[in-house]
Amino acid sequence: MLQNYFKIAIRNIVRNKVYSAINIVGLAIGISACILIFLYVQDELSYESHFDKADRIVRIASEIKNEGQIDRFALSPPVLAPNLIQDFPELEHVTQLLEAQKQTIWYKEKSFNEDNLLYADSSFFDIFNYEFIAGDPGTALHEPNTIVISETMAQKYFGSVDKALGEVLTFNPDLYHVTGVFRDKGHSHIKANAFLARSTFDRQRQDVLTGTNHWFNMNRYTYVLLKDTSQIQPFQDKLKAFVATHVTPWIKENNLNASMTFILQPLSSIHFDTVYRDDITPAGNINYVYIFAAVAVFLLLIASINYMNLTTARSAKxxxxxxxxxxxxxxRSQIISQFMGESLLITLVSVLLALALVQIMIPMFNTFTGKQFESGFFLQKEVLLALLAIVVFIGVVASSYPAIFLSGFKPVDVLKTDKAPKGGNAILRKTLVVVQFAISLIMIIGTIVVFNQMHFLKNRDLGFNKEQVLVIEIPFGDSTLIQQIPGIKHELLSNPNIEQVSNAQDIPAESLNNLLVFAEKDGKTLQNSMNVMFVDYDFIDAMGIELKEGRNYSKDYQTDLKGALVINEAAARKMEWQEPIGKRLELLDRDAKVIGVVKDFNVKSLHTNIEPIILALVLESPGYLLMRIKPQNMASTISFIENKWRSHYPKHPMEYFFMDEFFDKQYRAEEKMLTIFGYFAGLTIFIACLGLFGLASFTAEQRTKEIGIRKVLGSSVSGIVILLSMNFALLVLISIVLAIPIAWYGMNKWLQDFAYRVELSWWIFAVAGLGAMVIALLTISYQALKAAIADPVRALRSE
Amino acid sequence: MNKEELIIETENLQKKYITDTVETTALAGVDLKIKKGEFVAIMGPSGCGKSTLLNILGMLDSPSSGAFRFLGQDISKATERQRAKLRKENLGFVFQSFNLIDELTVEENIALPLAYLGVSKADTEKKAREAMERMGIAHRRNHFPQQLSGGQQQRAAIARATVSNPSLILADEPTGNLDSVHGREVMSLLSELNEAGTTVVMVTHSPSDAEYAHRIVNLFDGQIVTENLNVRRHATELL
Incomplete structure (x- = not known):
């Protein structure tokens, strides 16, 4: 019996090549998109899952309320850890991480500027079970000046993992002994190339850490391993009392008008938690995971609808x-299982085709998602299960309607040719077509809106000029670098293609220092936290920031270094100063007067509003060297800069980027969304049109006799084409009406993420609707025209 | 007439079709008894209810009222599933338009009823081959229906109807789509089957086809108006 079904299925597929192709190609595209998105979503959701104790690990984040302003930090103060250990014996381990600056590391002749370096203590590996390829995690970070490096880093410096252990890496000014190598595996918000023994830092920087018992000194990431998961809530509750005992007295002692709360973040939730600032790696956006998953389901749905529609439409056959x-x-049950079996077969063929498609698309997909999926991916258990789920979903769910419909035929009715059924429920089929086109339209509108917004983000005036600014990183840790800055600046300016050079510790789109300031207000002193950028004399001019009132820093004023500050308009507003020039402002060791106010400029992405900023003067500092260069002869200008760099800093590799690209990197998630939306909007409309094409040919076939009669009675070809197209055009029109409010709602919501955004103008909807209509009509017109120009006599004789 | 010998017995069989406002009576009280081994022809003008009667006898349709016993078992209230079971075990159908499945070869079409009976593969092959040989179409076994002439298609259809050795064959104008030569061929095949013991009930317009039957039932406006024994057939049998 099975063999019989199988034969019929195969012969049907082969005999109806066009319909089979529409079904199989449509499903294969839908399934391959689903597979890719499944991989992406699975990857995004896999953060921290490779740590055995992940469910028992929590991070302690901090919230500070200060003068009515709330700051939420992923960070916590160093003083937290010893107090936790003392007060909570139920905690199995407590550890703190501290970010190290990007710096140059040497090994023999090799040197690299190394990022993602973290100071950790020896209990870190008790909590996070990194897989050690060499060395002992139990003891690796016990001694000062020890370092545990990643497999990749070991390869890079020593050529192989085996040679790494016991070797010495030269930092400036320290030497670090490699005591362990860990395997790069899994995703974690802790992105580390190496862990440095924190005892090294603590020993060196005792002087700097004057406030070891300073509770607002936010520079550590504190992780706690609980004995079991049920302790999370009780521990969170107890932290209130903890704050009352330790922090509140300290706040009173220091006369601060503030309060502090500690919040537990379960490890698995950290990656998608966007609430806390200054995280080790930027948080992911769970909404994009949802959006992508929805897109995948939609695609599959559209392809399944094609299957349902074409199968029922052709049921007369x-x-x-x-x-x-x-x-x-x-x-009847036997007939139902026959039809389900047939659709399982079609699905199976589609899955095989989809796997082949995925193989072809994987490299491209990796490029735009920034992930590294391998071609053998589908051998994993999860993917195979997902594929099975897809096969069952389409094979059973999508086929159940046609199967039930077809199996319901009464032999008495269908065996007499004049009573053959007219191809199922036309209303249901039309509804499904409307659903398909509505989804496609939503995708198209979404793509246009995202594209529009991206264009807007990249081209909006930020208040500074990000174009044509080349930035070189000056690594921290090597004081000889700083001494050379005046010299290299001078030499760079000798090139006529380099217009301006500035040295700054901070640049836009980088995380800024948020420091406590004391400001004069009506004879009183108010305390505030404020973003501070440390810059040199030339920064404001070089970046094209406009001065609104007062003056820029000048070498003519000796007092500018410690006694003057420049702020932006937003900072003046925050301080509620009507006339900011001359107001007193204390910051770190400076007791300064405001000498200038610059016009507002965006230092962060346009997701956020302009923030108050203080531009504080430093003479030379590690961080960045910024150059405004002319667009002419860029290649030779860059090689000139490289030469100058090499002559001044022969031991340090030069790493540079362009300010505009760097700034726009903040929109990477949106960029990704645009790409995925773009491709997938194209695919949905393509699959929907495939279905429409099939339905149009079915309708034309079904109405052959009617067309024949109309032609005999004198209808023109165009009259017939319009007749056949009208029905479908009406369906597309309905889907436009349905899609517009949904798309408007969704995209409006998406735009709320941005402080600066485009308007949802009517033309976006008009263009999308018109586009969909034209595409649909073109699809139908082929079939309609074919039917309209056919010889009517033949159509009538065949009856 | 011995009751045990009856294969079909209907009493006051009625069938009404109700569409929107119009009620059409297709059968208005049919009493019919058919013995095992009989060859009955049902005749009458278009729309007299012949096909409706045949469909009910073939358990493809159910009566609106009245009793219908098949082999003594009342099936007027049988479920679709029970009727399907009775159908596949006892009945064979021959249609005017052959109704072979286009996607299956001649042999596969003929073997189809056996598949639903759960017959083993070896038995299926054997029975299908025998049926094809009986109908003289074994040389066409691997052809598809469209590749056959009308007569050949109808012989394949009869082979399919008889492959499971049913006790009753229902034929709905079996020669309607055939020329006279092929029509006679089909009729003699049905006759041979009947002589071998199978009961045949046939709906026909053709008096010459009706000549092959033992008994001719004339239907008019949903009622049996006359029932005639076919003297010639009885005479030949007596010889």
Whole structure:
């Protein structure tokens, strides 16, 4: 019996090549998109899952309320850890991480500027079970000046993992002994190339850490391993009392008008938690995971609808077979299983085709998602299970309607040719077409809106000029670098293509220092936290920031270094100064007067509003060297800069980037969304049109006699084409009406993420709707025209 | 007439179709008894209810009222599943338009009823081959229906109807789509089957086809108006 079903299925697929191709190609595209998005989503959701104790690990984040302003930090103060250990014996381990600056590391002749370096203590590996390829995690970070490096880093410096252990890496000014190598594996918000023994830092920087018992000194990431998961809530509750005992007295002692709360973040939630600032790696956006998953489901749905529609539409062709099978004694259940089996077969063929498609698309997909999926991916258990789920979903769910419909035929009705059924429920089929086009339209509108917004983000005036600014990183840790800055600046300016050079510790789109300031207000002193950028004399001019009132820093004023500050308009507003020039402002060791106010400029992405900023003067500092260069002869200008760098800093590799690209990197998630939306909007409309094409040919076939009669009675070809197209055009029109409010709602919501955004103008909807209509009509017109120009006599004779 | 010998017995069989406002009576009280081994022809003008009667006898349709016993078992209230079971075990159908499945070869079409009976592969092959040989179409076994002439298609259809050795064959104008030569061929095949013991009930317009039957039932406006024994057939049998 199975063999019989199989034969019929295969012969049907082969005999109806166009319909089979529409079904199989459509499903294969839908399935391959689903597979890719499944991989992406699975990858995004896999953060921290490779740590055995992940469910028992929590991070302690901090919230500080200060003068009505709330700051939420992923960070916590160093003093937290010893107090936790003392107060909470139920905690299995407590550890703190501290970010190290990007710096140059040497090994023999090799040197690299190394990022993602973290200071850790020896209990870190008790909590996070990194897989050690060499060394002992139990003791690796016990001694000062020890370092545990990643497999990749070991390869880079020593050529192989085996040679790494016991070697010495030269930092400036320290030497670090490699005591361990860990395997790069899994995703974690802790992105580390190496862990340095924190005892080294603590020993060196005792002087700097004057406030070891300073509770607002936010520079550590504190992780706690609980004995079991049920302790999370009780521990969170107890932290209130903890704050009351330790922090509140300290706040009173220091006369601060503030309060502090500690919040537990379960490890698995950290990656998608966007609330806390200054995280080790920027948080992911769970909404994008949802959006992508929805897109995948939609694509699959559209392809399944094609299957359902074409199968029921063409059911008249199968009616006789069903009738006959019943006559010879088939039960209805047997017929249902036959049709389901057929769709399983089609799905299976589609899955195989989809796997082939995915193989082809994986490199491209990796490029735009920034992930590294391998081609053998589908051998994992999860993917195979997902594929099975897809096969069952389409094979059973999508086929159940056609199967139930077809198996319901009465032999008495279908075996007489003049009573053959007219191809199922046309209303249901039309509804499904409307659903398909509505989804496609939403995707198209979404793509246009995202594209528009991206264009807007990249081209909006930020208040400074990000174009044509080349930035070189000056690594921390090597004081000889700083001494050379005046010299290299001078030499760079000798090139006529380099217009301006500035040295700054901070640049836009980098995380800024948030420091406590004391400001004069009506004879009183108010305390505030404020973003501070440390810059040199030339920064404001070089970046094209406009001065609104007062003056820029000048070498003519000796007092500018410690006694003057420049702020932006937002800072003046925050301080509620009507006339900011001359107001007193204390910051770190400076007791200064405001000498200038610059116009507002965006230092952060346009997701956020302009923030108050203080531009504080430093003479030379590690951080960045910024150059405004002319667009002419860029290659030779860059090689000139490289030469100058090499002559001044022969031991340090030069790493540079362009300010505009660097700034726009903040929109990477949106960029990703645009790409995925773009591709997938194209695919949805393509699959929907495939279905429409199939339905149009079915309709034309079904109405052959009517068309013949109309032509005999004098209808023109165009009259027939319009007749056949009208029905479908109406469906597309309905879907436009349905899609617009949904798309408007969704995209409006998406735009709320941005402080600066485009308007949702009517033309976006008009263009999308018109586009969909034109594409649909073109699809139908082929079939309509074919039917309209056919010889009417033949159509009528065949009856 | 011995009751045990009856294969079909209907009493006051009625069938009404109700569409929107119009009620059409297709059968208005049919009493019919058919013995095992009989060859009955049902005749009458278009729309007299012949096909409706045949469909009910073939358990493809159910009566609106009245009793219908098949082999003594009342099936007027049988479920679709029970009827399907009775159908596949006892009945064979021959249609005017052959109704072969286009996607299956001649042999596969003929073997289809056996598949639903759960017959083993070896038995299926054997029975299908025998049926094809009986109908003289074994040389066409691997062809698809469209590749056959009308007569050949109808012989394949009869082979399919008889492959499971049913006790009753229902034929709905079996020669309607055939020329006279092929029509006679089909009729003699049905006759041979009947002589071998199978009961045949046939709906026909053709008086010459009706000549092959033992008994001719004339239907008019949903009622049996006359029932005639076919003297010639009885005479030949007596010889």
């Amino acid at each position: 199968r009616a006789k077979e069903v009738g006959l099978r019943k006559v010879v004694g088939a039960y």
